[in-house]
Amino acid sequence: MMRVAIVGAGPSGMYVAEALLKADPTCEVTLIERLVSPYGLLRGGVAPDHQKMKGVATYYERIMTQFGARCHYMGNVPVGQGVTLQDLRAWFDAVVVATGASEDRALGIEGESMPGIWPATRFVSWVNGHPDGKDTVFDWSTARHVVVIGQGNVAVDVVRLLAKPVSALRATDIPEDRLTALAGNHTTTLSLIGRRGPVQAAFTELELQELGHIPGVSLRFHDPDFELGKACMEELDHPDANKARKNWAALHALRQAPPVDAHQRTLSIRFFESPVAFVGTDRVTGVVLERNQLQGPAGQQKAIGTGVKQVIPADMVFKSVGYRSVPLPGCPFSPTTHTVPHQQGQVFDLEGQPVPGLFVAGWAKRGPSGVLGTNKPCGAETARTLLAASLPSVGRQTDAFKEWVTQQGIRWVSFDEWKQIDEQEVARGQALGKPREKWVDPDDMIRALS
Numbered sequence: 001m002m003r004v005a006i007v008g009a010g011p012s013g014m015y016v017a018e019a020l021l022k023a024d025p026t027c028e029v030t031l032i033e034r035l036v037s038p039y040g041l042l043r044g045g046v047a048p049d050h051q052k053m054k055g056v057a058t059y060y061e062r063i064m065t066q067f068g069a070r071c072h073y074m075g076n077v078p079v080g081q082g083v084t085l086q087d088l089r090a091w092f093d094a095v096v097v098a099t100g101a102s103e104d105r106a107l108g109i110e111g112e113s114m115p116g117i118w119p120a121t122r123f124v125s126w127v128n129g130h131p132d133g134k135d136t137v138f139d140w141s142t143a144r145h146v147v148v149i150g151q152g153n154v155a156v157d158v159v160r161l162l163a164k165p166v167s168a169l170r171a172t173d174i175p176e177d178r179l180t181a182l183a184g185n186h187t188t189t190l191s192l193i194g195r196r197g198p199v200q201a202a203f204t205e206l207e208l209q210e211l212g213h214i215p216g217v218s219l220r221f222h223d224p225d226f227e228l229g230k231a232c233m234e235e236l237d238h239p240d241a242n243k244a245r246k247n248w249a250a251l252h253a254l255r256q257a258p259p260v261d262a263h264q265r266t267l268s269i270r271f272f273e274s275p276v277a278f279v280g281t282d283r284v285t286g287v288v289l290e291r292n293q294l295q296g297p298a299g300q301q302k303a304i305g306t307g308v309k310q311v312i313p314a315d316m317v318f319k320s321v322g323y324r325s326v327p328l329p330g331c332p333f334s335p336t337t338h339t340v341p342h343q344q345g346q347v348f349d350l351e352g353q354p355v356p357g358l359f360v361a362g363w364a365k366r367g368p369s370g371v372l373g374t375n376k377p378c379g380a381e382t383a384r385t386l387l388a389a390s391l392p393s394v395g396r397q398t399d400a401f402k403e404w405v406t407q408q409g410i411r412w413v414s415f416d417e418w419k420q421i422d423e424q425e426v427a428r429g430q431a432l433g434k435p436r437e438k439w440v441d442p443d444d445m446i447r448a449l450s
């Protein structure tokens with residue numbers, strides 16, 4: 001029997017587990033997760049007003065339960081603290097690193113550390129009741145102008161959640177204390193800033209269309225942004241440019257929409273602008289934006305500053321320019337790509353040698369892009385490589401491992417225990433007319449078990 005530890009029970013870890021357990025009926029998998037709760041970004045990253053998407057949890061739950069004693073869950077075990085990757089490699093025949101990308105990318109511009117400037121990832125954690133956002137406090141009282149830098153779907157999630165009236169968020173699983181805080185959000189203008197043009201924007205059609213249906217929100221565009229150059233026209237005509245064509249059509253529909261009655265907020269979608277500095281003394285008051293033009297052949301166009309700058313007011317800024325993986329101690333990590341070097345999921349060291357029994361999947365493997373489902377083929381590839389590696393057995397037992405973890409003073413949480421927490425959260429939510437009321441603090445989850 002092959003025994004595999006998967007570090008991280010987010011979507012990528014779940015799909016590796018599924019692929020291994022389905023492909024090899026003798027394989028046993030233990031998902032080891034730093035949080036008490038499983039499912040990673042599905043619970044802590046997918047926007048809380050996208051509850052239909054959160055329903056994928058039912059699928060993951062089936063993975064956890066349908067293989068009986070061949071699938072184990074150990075939550076509340078942060079690998080690297082108490083239990084190391086080396087320990088796991090000694091206890092298991094193979095280890096898969098599926099730790100995702102938990103950090104935000106920085107802009108590297110003047111004034112970036114000023115109060116009022118936040119990584120979008122922090123807002124996402126906070127609004128989703130993720131323990132990483134437990135102690136975060138946003139001061140909405142003075143925020144009238146909010147600027148979101150970047151035009152990926154995370155940026156769109158942030159502007160949409162801040163543009164919506166709190167009444168439209170009550171039936172989500174945003175924790176009550178966060179809803180109370182959002183009731184104090186009196187933002188009047190939101191700006192979504194992209195460094196390139198409408199053809200290159202990273203967001204997708206459905207997410208864009210949603211912005212046109214927010215009660216009381218008027219959208220604003222800058223007409224010259226839609227005058228396309230030759231290379232942009234070529235990009236739009238490319239057979240693989242489905243996403244860009246859909247975005248282009250959706251943007252046109254939004255531009256032609258009739259003005260909103262009872263206008264409360266303005267959402268300005270701006271292209272061809274890069275932040276070059278932040279303005280403010282004790283906290284941010286504005287963003288210096290430089291107008292860009294695109295240079296390079298179709299498909300590889302880069303934003304180049306024109307030197308033309310303007311300052312827009314900003315009481316609060318969210319930087320949403322992508323996530324970044326962090327190294328797991330003991331696991332090779334490329335400082336240039338910020339991913340784990342690999343071939344088809346087999347980890348390689350920085351000298352180019354395969355590391356026996358060590359594998360990688362998800363964002364730690366391919367970088368922070370793609371939707372939840374992208375992890376399925378990615379996980380299947382890693383599982384195939386692992387099963388083809390004919391690894392020797394280390395001859396140890398999972399029950400003995402669990403006992404050893406307990407001896408290290410770690411209060412790990414089993415899947416049955418997670419289900420108890422899950423059911424209690426759902427019951428707490430029902431009482432409030434929402435899908436669930438989350439516990440944000442892991443200690444509260446553990447207390448709920450007793």
Ligand code: NAP
Nearest residue numbers: 150151152153154155195196202320321322323368369370
């Ligand atoms: P993303 O899709 O990679 O978007 C990053 C954005 O940041 C791009 O607009 C990029 O512009 C911009 N950017 C990067 N560096 C910049 C800089 N120095 N200055 C200004 N702008 C800069 O990342 P994400 O939004 O974090 O999303 C991560 C992944 O999760 C994506 O695959 C996304 O689709 C997925 N996701 C999906 C959903 C959903 O399906 N609803 C929701 C959330 C996230 P350039 O294009 O010019 O580089």
